[in-house]
Amino acid sequence: MRQVAWVLGALTVAATLALAVPTSAYAAQGVLIIDGVGHQDPSGCFPLGDFVPSVVTNHTDAIAEVRSGPDCTGQVDWLVYPGETYHPNGSRSVFVL
Numbered sequence: 072m073r074q075v076a077w078v079l080g081a082l083t084v085a086a087t088l089a090l091a092v093p094t095s096a097y098a099a100q101g102v103l104i105i106d107g108v109g110h111q112d113p114s115g116c117f118p119l120g121d122f123v124p125s126v127v128t129n130h131t132d133a134i135a136e137v138r139s140g141p142d143c144t145g146q147v148d149w150l151v152y153p154g155e156t157y158h159p160n161g162s163r164s165v166f167v168l
Contacts, residue, residue, distance in 0.1 A: 099167050101131035101153070113167045116143035119159060127165055128156040136166040 098114035105127055106120050112131075118141065119125040129135045129151045137159050139145035143166040151157045151165075 097168065099131035099133035101129075103131055103135060103165070103167055104128040105165060115167065117165045117167070118142075119163055119165060125159045125162070126156065127151050127159060129153055131167065133167055137162045138164045138166060140164065 098112045100112055103110045103113040103117070105117050106123065106125050110117065119127075119137075127135060127137060130153070132153055134153070135151040136143075136147045137149040137151060137157060139148050139162055141163045143164045145163070148159065148162045149157055
C-alpha cells in the first residue's frame, strides 16, 4: 500500500511540474538595432557601448527599457517604443521582454 501511495504521489508531482513549466518563452517580434547591430526577435538584456555614443532603434512589437547600470541594473532612463530611435547618454544596457 505504501508503494502505491508513493507512486501516485510521484505521478502527481510530475504532472504538476509538466503543467507549470511554460512550453515557449516570449520574445519580441522584429529587430532591435543597438549600435548598428541587429538582434532578431530579441529577449533579455543587451549591453551598450562603453566608448562610443550609442544608438538604439526599436523595430519590434515590444518596448525596450534603456537602463542606467550594466546587466540591466539601475533605474530605467528611457523607454524606446516600437518604431522609435533613442541616443542614450551615459546609459549602460537595454532590456527587452
